[in-house]
Amino acid sequence: MKLYQSLGPNPRVVLMYLAETGLALDRQFVDIMAAENRRPDFYAKSPLGHTPFLELDDGSHIAESIAICEYLAETHAANELLGATPEQRARTRMFVRIVDQLVVVPMTAGFRGAEGLPMFRDRVLCLPDAAADLKRLAASGLEAVNNIIGAGPWIAGERFSLADIILYAFVEFGAMVGQPPDPALTHLAAWRDRVAARPSAAASANPQQGIGELA
Incomplete structure (x- = not known):
């Protein structure tokens, strides 16, 4: 593969x-x-x-x-990142969809309509007139996720999952493109620190690292 x-x-x-x-x-x-x-x-x-x-x-x-x-x-x-049981896998998929719908979709569209417009305007449909509102939607989604995480430690409770990976990738992306999380979202901030401490966070930061080195 x-x-x-x-x-x-x-x-x-x-x-x-x-x-x-x-x-x-x-x-x-x-x-x-x-x-x-x-x-x-x-x-x-x-x-x-x-x-x-x-x-x-x-x-x-x-x-x-x-x-x-x-x-x-x-x-x-x-299957640890999806879940060991049908119930765990269903909960993982539930939170994956929540993150995708509330954060990923509006954040991405908001970026393409604003900071990313020069790159994307000739490639995909962009909505510059709606960019500010799309960013507000993404910020509202992060607030909802902050409440879901609560004391955590992870989105799905005690189990680190694919939902955490997706959220982290986009929280970090948002921070680089003018959509950083509100510092008042303290549960999200603590969660972000926990994920950042995982070796996988650093290992995935450079997409060109390891190219040509793996068989």
């Missing part, structure tokens, strides 16, 4: 998942700044031109970070 990755929070989700599980994959870096992901041959592998995507041994492809992590959990790694 080969993982095609790039800059950005979604590729970081998969890199952090790999670091948590110890699973090694051959990896190739895609230069999205140069629009390598907008070429016709790329769309043949990733339907929306998104990174990351996983190329399987039979030549087929799986795109989207959550789908890739779930596939790897089912086929190559233990």
Whole structure:
């Protein structure tokens, strides 16, 4: 298998998942700044031109970070990050969807309509007139997640999960693109410090690290 990755929070989700599980994959870096992901041959592998995507041994492809992590959990790694029981896996997926809908979607759209507009305006539909409101939606989502975390330690309670990985990747992304979390969200701040202390946080910070070194 080969993982095609790039800059950005979604590729970081998969890199952090790999670091948590110890699973090694051959990896190739895609230069999205140069629009390598907008070429016709790329769309043949990733339907929306998104990174990351996983190329399987039979030549087929799986795109989207959550789908890739779930596939790897089912086929190559233990299920700790999804959950050991149907109930745990359902709760993980519940929080993954909450984070995705309340934080990821509005944060990404807000970025593309504002700071990211020069890069994305000719690639995807951008909403500059709605950017400020989309950022407000993302901030409201972070407030909701802060309340869910509470005393924690993790989103799903005592178990670190894929939902924590996704949230962390986008909290860090938001902090770099003008959407930092409100310091008043103290549960989220403490949670962020706990995740940052995990080796996988540092291991996933550089998407080009290890390219060509893994078999």
